[in-house]
Amino acid sequence: MELLKERIRRDGIVKEGNVLKVDSFLNHQMDIELLNEIGREFKRLFSHCPVTKILTIEASGIGIACIAAQYFGVPVVFAKKTQSVNIDGEVYSTKIQSFTHKKVYDVIVSKKFLGPEDHVLIIDDFLANGCALEGLTELVASAGAVIEGIGIVIEKGFQQGGDLIRGKGLRLESLAIVDGMDAATGEVIFR
Template structure:
């Protein structure tokens, strides 16, 4: 997706440890025009999948999923990382390790929002080691739902998340795949 590549080159910033900072448009401050382009692209990629719900994880995935959902005309369900008294008594739970925060979370979704009739499209902002995507897959599997695909905005192709998902024959589409050279410059794959 050339639009997104240009946006990353213009506004992205590389931090130590292989962290691509896109806070100015994707996951802190939101560029709605950019998010609309991302949503349209996901709709093109997954238009033939009869998606009934989009599943993501708080917090950064919510904006991408919500904007994308308007093109699919389906609801968004997001897995919560924090404890909440208003979750229903029956919940699905999975463990997710956050590379950027160096922390493991129990992610949760109320059982009333996912079930075996659902055709789930998982959408997230980044794919690195695959922990978030695998955790979301686990939640969908607990519900008996069918995961019809995973849409990722930016995949770090130098980490093994994409490989793990592709080995499971997941219908995975990453809008851009990035690596960094020894001068900390972005290389698109």
């Protein structure tokens, strides 16, 4: 998606350790016009899939998923990162390791909102090592639902997540795949 790549080139900040900061438009401050174009593109890519629900994970996936859901006309369910006392006992649960925050999360979805009748499009902002995405696919599998596809805004192509997910035969569409970064020059190399 050219508009997204341009935006990453212009406003993304490359830091040491292969960190790409896009918090000025994607995951802290959110440019809603860009999110709308992202949602439109996901709809174009998955237009023939009988999606009944969009699944994402808190927090930064939620805005992207909600804007995209307008193009699909389906509800969004977001997986929660900790057991909340406001969630009833009946949940699907898995564990996700976060390298960014250096800890393991319990991730849950209420059984009321995901079932065998559902055809799920998973949406998230980043794909790197694939831990979050594997957790989400496990939740969908627990529900007996079908994964129609996975839409990612930015994939770090030099990490294993993309290969891992595609290797499972899942349809993964990343709007921008970053194959390399140079913290010295700020350059971002796209696939």
